[in-house]
Amino acid sequence: QKEVEQDPGPLSVPEGAIVSLNCTYSNSAFQYFMWYRQYSRKGPELLMYTYSSGNKEDGRFTAQVDKSSKYISLFIRDSQPSDSATYLCAMGPIYSGAGSYQLTFGKGTKLSVIP
């Protein structure tokens, strides 16, 4: 079983739809949960960041973490064509000594919002 599982999609929705993106994970030590958005030919950019369980809202975006189920979600309300991108979940940290940490990423879900 991979440490982080994410449905690669692709996911295609009409403009204005509510989008739900999800990841499951197996490492119960994860404490930080992030969502990155990656446009074509660009690097990932941090979209949302949550510590431990609970919800966090930022405009049209809501991140949810359920540590008991090892399941995280990103909801996008009133989706726009500009939301078309690949969304990657990331979690950690995995400490490797000497103050170093790394994140574990899902493979990403490709989202297309059709006008």
Added chain:
Amino acid sequence: KAGVTQTPRYLIKTRGQQVTLSCSPISGHRSVSWYQQTPGQGLQFLFEYFSETQRNKGNFPGRFSGRQFSNSRSEMNVSTLELGDSALYLCASSPGQGAVGYTFGSGTRLTVV
């Protein structure tokens, strides 16, 4: 505030050659991490540098190496290129010392033919 700058943006190399990629982190960031991104494997951690020292390394062969300079700029080198090294190579910077969450550059797209 300038972001993370990676050069070059695109590279085409022949099998057996070597390549050097460059990354300039956000000013004040001392940690630079490198990732390889492919459609099949997603983002895979290569190594992390902090204050000119490699303090973490992923599961990649010794052909992949890197270094960091006193101004925090970092380079990664891949020797004896193989077709499977074709990927997007991403550099990410962070303030370091436990800060969570990276700022990524736009990456270098390497194609090995």
